[in-house]
Amino acid sequence: MPVQRTLLGQPLALRMPPRRFQLLFVFVLLFTASLYAFGTPSPDSLPTYEQVKDAVKDPHLPDLSDLKDHIPKLPTELPSLPVPDVFKPPAHTPPEQANSTAYSSYGVIKWYNDFKWKNPFSRKITLDENRAVLPPLTQRTPIYAYYEPKPKQKKEVTEAENRLILAWRKAWWAQGFQPVVLSHKEAAKNPQYELIQRMKLDPTVELEIERWCAWGHMGGGILANYLALPMAQYDNAMISFLRRKEYPKLSRVESLQNGIFFGEGAAVDEALQQAVNHELLRDTTTNKDKIAKLAVKEGGIVVNLQPAGITVDKKANGIAYYNKEVINKYKTVSEKLDNNTHVTTHVEGLNLLAELINSHLHLTFQEIYSDGVAIVKPLPEHTTALTYGAIDIGRNLTQCPSTPMPKSCPPNRQNCKPCDPNKPLPFKLTPAYKNTSSLYSIGAVPHPYTLTSLYYMREDVTAEFLRKDAQRNLWLTALTKDVLGPNHGDLYRVLYFKEEVAALRKPSHSLWLTAERTTQTDLEWIFGFNLPKSASHNSEPSSPSKDSELIIFPRPKEPSPIEGVEVQEERWIRAEDERMKIARETLTKANKAKEEDPIRQKVKGVEDWNMADSEVWRFARAFSARRRVERELWEEHEKKYSGSEARAGVRAGGKWWGNRK
Numbered sequence: 001m002p003v004q005r006t007l008l009g010q011p012l013a014l015r016m017p018p019r020r021f022q023l024l025f026v027f028v029l030l031f032t033a034s035l036y037a038f039g040t041p042s043p044d045s046l047p048t049y050e051q052v053k054d055a056v057k058d059p060h061l062p063d064l065s066d067l068k069d070h071i072p073k074l075p076t077e078l079p080s081l082p083v084p085d086v087f088k089p090p091a092h093t094p095p096e097q098a099n100s101t102a103y104s105s106y107g108v109i110k111w112y113n114d115f116k117w118k119n120p121f122s123r124k125i126t127l128d129e130n131r132a133v134l135p136p137l138t139q140r141t142p143i144y145a146y147y148e149p150k151p152k153q154k155k156e157v158t159e160a161e162n163r164l165i166l167a168w169r170k171a172w173w174a175q176g177f178q179p180v181v182l183s184h185k186e187a188a189k190n191p192q193y194e195l196i197q198r199m200k201l202d203p204t205v206e207l208e209i210e211r212w213c214a215w216g217h218m219g220g221g222i223l224a225n226y227l228a229l230p231m232a233q234y235d236n237a238m239i240s241f242l243r244r245k246e247y248p249k250l251s252r253v254e255s256l257q258n259g260i261f262f263g264e265g266a267a268v269d270e271a272l273q274q275a276v277n278h279e280l281l282r283d284t285t286t287n288k289d290k291i292a293k294l295a296v297k298e299g300g301i302v303v304n305l306q307p308a309g310i311t312v313d314k315k316a317n318g319i320a321y322y323n324k325e326v327i328n329k330y331k332t333v334s335e336k337l338d339n340n341t342h343v344t345t346h347v348e349g350l351n352l353l354a355e356l357i358n359s360h361l362h363l364t365f366q367e368i369y370s371d372g373v374a375i376v377k378p379l380p381e382h383t384t385a386l387t388y389g390a391i392d393i394g395r396n397l398t399q400c401p402s403t404p405m406p407k408s409c410p411p412n413r414q415n416c417k418p419c420d421p422n423k424p425l426p427f428k429l430t431p432a433y434k435n436t437s438s439l440y441s442i443g444a445v446p447h448p449y450t451l452t453s454l455y456y457m458r459e460d461v462t463a464e465f466l467r468k469d470a471q472r473n474l475w476l477t478a479l480t481k482d483v484l485g486p487n488h489g490d491l492y493r494v495l496y497f498k499e500e501v502a503a504l505r506k507p508s509h510s511l512w513l514t515a516e517r518t519t520q521t522d523l524e525w526i527f528g529f530n531l532p533k534s535a536s537h538n539s540e541p542s543s544p545s546k547d548s549e550l551i552i553f554p555r556p557k558e559p560s561p562i563e564g565v566e567v568q569e570e571r572w573i574r575a576e577d578e579r580m581k582i583a584r585e586t587l588t589k590a591n592k593a594k595e596e597d598p599i600r601q602k603v604k605g606v607e608d609w610n611m612a613d614s615e616v617w618r619f620a621r622a623f624s625a626r627r628r629v630e631r632e633l634w635e636e637h638e639k640k641y642s643g644s645e646a647r648a649g650v651r652a653g654g655k656w657w658g659n660r661k
């Protein structure tokens with residue numbers, strides 16, 4: 001039976017011209033389309049007569065049957081390939097959006113947030129090759145905590161408490177929330193506040209009611225204690241529910257006391273009103289004992305003054321709450337914390353609590369990624385110099401968390417598996433990206449100039465060399481060869497990669513660094529905890545100093561080489577480092593040079609030759625720059641409030657528009 005040819009699902013009635021003419025036709029079509037999409041190519045990137053001849057003879061270009069096979073195969077979550085729209089009028093440059101620029105030594109990083117981000121090539125939309133289209137920024141769900149230092153409290157204590165709040169803010173930020181710390185200033189704006197002040201309540205009872213006042217003033221949402229932190233995977237049912245911003249009923253969570261509440265503003269106001277009007281509060285002196293009893297009952301005073309109580313959520317397991325009773329089970333910490341006579345010992349207790357919480361967050365990460373951490377190293381024979389930063393992060397991620405109590409588990413997962421330095425989390429190099437939710441991948445995305453220089457072992461990459469010898473888009477092809485197989489085109493790979501980087505509304509299992517960057521910031525806001533910054537000097541756990549209660553663990557070894565890949569000799573690695581340095585310099589110079597400068601033309605030639613690799617580099621770079629800017633703007637906004645880096649005595653965040661490497 002003759003095969004019925006179809007194009008985009010329509011049967012094709014016309015007789016196909018001979019194959020060589022089909023190819024020529026496709027070639028001309030694609031060439032016209034790219035002229036339109038990417039502007040007139042520079043003479044260097046124009047294909048030569050030989051290339052056209054070769055393409056027709058021995059095509060790497062898609063032929064018609066490729067098109068036919070590929071378009072319907074795209075899964076639904078990816079958009080269909082853009083059919084060249086040669087006849088549409090050109091668009092205008094989209095307007096500049098607020099806070100959409102950052103600076104690096106490799107040039108201004110610009111982006112444009114738009115729903116059209118799944119177009120494989122940003123330049124088609126922004127008409128600016130340096131401006132990447134990113135998915136619209138997801139609105140973070142606010143989560144509130146209330147903090148007010150005790151009257152006449154020592155500065156050291158407040159600072160240590162601020163460090164705990166900072167840990168709280170990082171953990172919720174990493175889970176996609178916007179953590180906001182409230183104080184009596186917000187509480188005082190609530191119309192009920194005056195009345196409560198006049199009631200002569202016991203300070204802890206008053207504090208709890210003021211929390212509700214502040215929450216009511218913010219219009220409801222989520223109210224958490226700053227010792228209630230998320231310790232579960234991103235798509236945990238409870239955490240996903242909270243992220244959705246829809247709270248049909250005012251609720252608390254079973255066994256979490258007053259650790260977390262959620263509800264609409266009207267319900268919060270109503271509950272507060274009920275509590276304040278309760279007859280027990282008419283005469284607080286006579287009813288002192290009764291009030292005190294209600295205050296310690298599960299849910300706290302406001303909940304227990306409701307005639308009908310509030311809804312109790314029973315299924316929640318994603319949140320760890322370190323209230324007094326819970327901390328008492330962590331003896332090493334509570335012994336110091338409970339010391340009321342020596343401030344320094346109490347502060348030490350607070351610091352140990354922060355370490356304990358940090359270790360539990362880190363442990364949760366290690367449990368979620370039970371298959372460990374993979375450093376993705378495409379083209380491994382030539383890319384060692386790209387992986388140093390990623391390996392540094394990977395080693396610290398797989399190291400056992402520094403903690404005062406190595407055998408302890410988070411309060412919400414009593415039968416966890418504590419980290420055992422003798423059975424470390426797997427840590428390996430992989431030549432290609434793997435799509436597994438139990439494996440965390442870290443990759444460094446190189447600029448095509450850097451990659452070409454390393455792969456072909458050349459200090460200088462000329463247009464002539466590209467035309468004669470260089471393959472296109474080597475990095476992306478190698479990266480996606482396992483997940484996507486060999487049969488997909490570059491456009492498809494670009495889209496797949498962008499989805500992995502942006503991970504919209506799904507948990508991200510990977511981190512993509514810009515290979516040329518020499519420093520990494522913000523990791524603790526991405527992971528939600530601090531990576532261990534020090535390690536044991538030998539293979540045994542130890543303490544950083546004689547009287548420290550903290551236990552630190554040995555640092556995991558460098559990952560072993562990929563099987564079947566020849567181990568590079570030291571001198572070749574050194575040569576690679578040198579080339580990497582030159583590539584960095586070239587990129588910096590090109591960035592500063594004028595449009596027509598030869599060095600700029602050279603880099604542009606490599607970019608045009610490797611459009612897919614350039615596109616993913618710009619996308620990953622803009623994505624992480626935007627993540628940093630979003631974070632730093634928020635820190636700038638919050639710096640006056642409790643729990644900010646400034647208040648916690650942690651390194652000052654610095655202005656985000658400052659020059660960054």
Ligand SMILES: *[C@@H]1O[C@H](CO)[C@@H](O)[C@H](O)[C@H]1NC(C)=O
Nearest residue numbers: 335338339340341342345346
């Ligand atoms: C508080 O700490 C100091 C110094 O560490 C110690 O001497 C004292 O016994 C502690 N007090 C209590 C009640 O534990």
Ligand SMILES: *[C@@H]1O[C@H](CO)[C@@H](O)[C@H](O)[C@H]1NC(C)=O
Nearest residue numbers: 075434435436437483484496
């Ligand atoms: C990646 O894994 C997820 C979940 O296992 C699956 O739904 C998805 O189809 C996979 N993607 C590819 C490209 O294999």
Ligand SMILES: *[C@@H]1O[C@H](CO)[C@@H](O)[C@H](O)[C@H]1NC(C)=O
Nearest residue numbers: 392393396531532533534535
């Ligand atoms: C990893 O830990 C080492 C010390 O063990 C430290 O020097 C380095 O800065 C850490 N790196 C990161 C990214 O945390």
Ligand SMILES: CC(=O)N[C@H]1CO[C@H](CO)[C@@H](O)[C@@H]1O
Nearest residue numbers: 097098099100101633656657
């Ligand atoms: C530093 C900076 O440019 N910040 C701007 C971020 O966007 C907001 C809203 O448009 C501006 O008000 C800030 O000036």
